[in-house]
Amino acid sequence: MIKQPWILKRASEELDIVVGRDRLVQESDLKDLNYVKACARESFRLHPVSPFNVPHVSTEDATVGGYFIPKGSHVLLSRPGLGHNPRIWKEPLRFKPERHLNSDGSEVVLTDSKLRMLSFSTGMRGCAGVLLGSTMTTMLLARLIHGFTWNAPPDVPIDLTESESNLLLAKPLPALAKLQLSEHVYQQLGN
Template sequence: MEEDILDVLINLKDSKGAPLLTIEEIKALIVEIMIATVDNPSNAIEWALAEMINQPEILKRASEELDIVVGRDRLVQESDLTYLKYVKACAREAFRIHPIAPFNVPHVSMEDATVGGYFIPKGSHVLLSRPGLGRNPRIWEEPLKFKPERHLKDDGSDVVLTDSNLRMLSFSTGRRGCAGVLLGSTMTTMLLARLIHGFTWNAPPDVPNIDLTESEGDLLLAKPLLALAKPRLSEHVYQQLGN
């Protein structure tokens, strides 16, 4: 039987065969993974919807993709996610321009190294700026504009929410990257897809546009997203949520 992450943590042993982690340490690690898996996607979805409401043509294109792939007689399922390339591009763009934290988890270099032309001495603490990568004008055209199309590939291949080339950081990367990247990616795409598929979204009647100001001290929306949602599917589809 294939081991999961909990099996791996429980079975970690030292040279004498004693457990490397206590029950309390394992619980703390699992809690941290789950919190990160929830907070990172929810932040990206809030920003994605805010940006898309301000650009109705993007919201329309994502809705049309969902209607083609899923239709209007059932809910989005995990098996649909592979075909929702534009929806995933919207989520990826939200991760690029609106990361949840300014820096990645700190790393320490174990030996002298040169990365990207920069010499990093042994013992250095290495921090990568998430906004510095995702909003780098040397890499991204119009870096502050929400443009999901930039992530669609000419060959029609799948869109993933991570970037191994470090042009952006969504779930970290490398051997010490986020252990829940697959779970987080699936949650993000599913949540955004169901929100767009199930409802039409507009700014409140007395608000011309959603305020995209970042809050002071972090990268969250300064004001929580407040939007007008109206059902766009048949009534019986929503009844599935209660079953």
């Protein structure tokens, strides 16, 4: 059996401190789960689900980041282009959630208003569901890490090769999840 990597271990430790083992993660816990949110944010940066943002047409001449964009241009933002940019991100292809932790300990958010990566985008046509989208993403990840231990099934190699035709894995990644909290905690889900 392969040992859980230290990123998962660190996220589990955060959950043990904030939530404990005797109940499920609740919405009120999410503000304290900065490392879990940093993992979600790092996934948005490194592994976007689609290559481009929806196209926008510029309504006036603009100069952005030294580039002149004439009125009427069709603007397509590349998600991997932003998230993997080595001028912005150190070791851009490494999954390093710590890069998103704020040095003053303030809350990590999944948005990036400076567009150094594209999660919910920004501006007048930015995502209208930022709060719900952030809450659902964090809650899902937190409950998956908190509620189960994760390992590769015995004798199944871990193959993280990317597909050549899209941004997903070339092959599905089988994972073995085992309950890790007391039985009564899972029973709350049925109520």
